[in-house]
Amino acid sequence: MEGSSTSGADVSDYTRLIVEEVSYNEQELIKYCLNSDNKIGKKETATITTFIKQIVKRVHDLALKLNLTHGAYVEANKSRDKICDSLEANTLTILDLLSKNETNHQGNKSYAQTLKSKAVKKTLHSDNSVVVYPTDKTTTKNPEVIKQEMKAVFNPVAEGVKITAVRNLGEKGLLIRAAGKEDLNAIMANKTLKSIGLTVSRPMKRLPRLALFGVPSEITEDEIRESLIKLNNMEEREIMDQMKIGFKFGRKGGLTMNLTIEVSPELRNKLLNLKKVYLGWSCCRIEDFVRISRCYRCCGFNHVQKSCKAPTPTCAHCAGSHDTSTCEKKHPPTCTNCKKFHLAHDHAASDLNCPSYINALQGLINRTEYGN
Structure with a gap:
């Protein structure tokens, strides 16, 4: 019996060979049984049994072969998934290296390069958005129904409100982007929307993330917090209450790693002003962490x-x-x-x-x- 590393072509040839052997034994068995000269005695029964055993054995051999091949296929898929996971994890490091390399060249930066620079540019455009959800959390209303209900009681022309975009949020909400603050306030202040069972509010924003580069791999989370407090003059209350240690990224198994932390806006400003922080025996660069995941399978954003x-x-x-x-x-x-x-x-x-x-x-x- 051959090993599980058999190629698809080998399996195909092997399967064809066994099918031919089984077919031959089947034909011989049929001819033997249909021969009127053969009387079914002990000798004849033994002959028939031998044919059947040969057929069963070869079918078992084929089943085992296919099982081994399937196992090899499953293992190959697992290896492929591991490679893809590794690629996804290291994309963040590659983007960082590309960003640093681009800043070493003279000339005008592209818009994408500006976005990936060390300090986040917060003036891309005003976020005059509101989210609209049914007040009743148990409702089965979908975004299209909500949109029609809004149109029935809220006329942007009559209200003098400029709207730049409307899009669905999941299965039960809408996001509406207004042209300016006055337009936004007019939507927020509209009492009719509340009366028909709709809640209008500003979107919940995520906390900023920072990236620490060159963090010692053996350092613990408690040691990171202690280092930030004692070696970088951070207040204990800020570090303990306003910082959450996130995920590692970059090359695995080395002496150092890269690490994300989620912080309050105030703590972000303080840490970025330092430009580098001392952690144990190391001095680590600190930057805003603004990265978008892109799926290697469908090319979509915000998932892997x-x-x-x-x-x-x-x-x-x-x-x-x-x-x-x-x-x-x-x-x-x-x-x-x-x-x-x-x-x-x-x-x-x-x-x-x-x-x-x-x-x-x-x-x-x-x-x-x-x-x-």
Whole structure:
């Protein structure tokens, strides 16, 4: 019996050989049983039994072979998933290295490079948005029903309110973006919306994240907090109450690692002003952490391959329905995200200057509470 590393071609040949042997034994058994000269005695029974045992044995051999091949296939898929996870984890480090490399070159920065610079630019555009949800949390109303109910009682023309965008939020809400603060306040102050069972509020913003680079791999979370307090003149209350240690990223198994922390807007400002922090025996660079996850399977944002729900893969090069690694097209690239949003799409979905990628970064920054 051969090992589990058998190729698909080997399995195909092996299967064909066994089918031929089984068919031969079947024909011989039929001929033997139909021969009127053969009387079924002990000798004949033994002969028939031998044929049957040979057939059963070869079928068992085939089943074992296919089982081993299936096991090899499962292991290969596991290895592929591990590689994809590793690629996703290291994308953050690659982006950081690219960003540092770009800042070493003279010339004008691209918009994407500006977004990835060490200090977050908070003036991309005003976030004059509100979210609208049913007051009754048990309702089955979907976003389209909510939209129709709003249109029945709220007329932007009559109210003098300029609206730039309306989009669905999940299965039970709407996000409405107004042109300015006055338009936003007019929507918030409208009592009719409340009377029909709708709650209008500002979107909840996420806390800022910072990245610490070159953190000693063996350091504990308690030692990080202690170092920030005692070596960097941070107040104990701030570190204990306003900081949450996040996830590691970058190369695994080394002497150092990169680490994210979630902080309050005030603590963010204090730590960024230091530009570097002392942790145990190390001095670590600290920067804003503004990164968008891009799925290697569907090229969508804000999720990774492991949690992708797309029914089919999408190529990052040509936007076709196949894995990027198997793309054979040589013509100019097509970005699936920009094509979907009717933007210039003559670039790969992985391009750092991709308009859809930049818009995703903008959205992340606008959803983050940076304070004054």
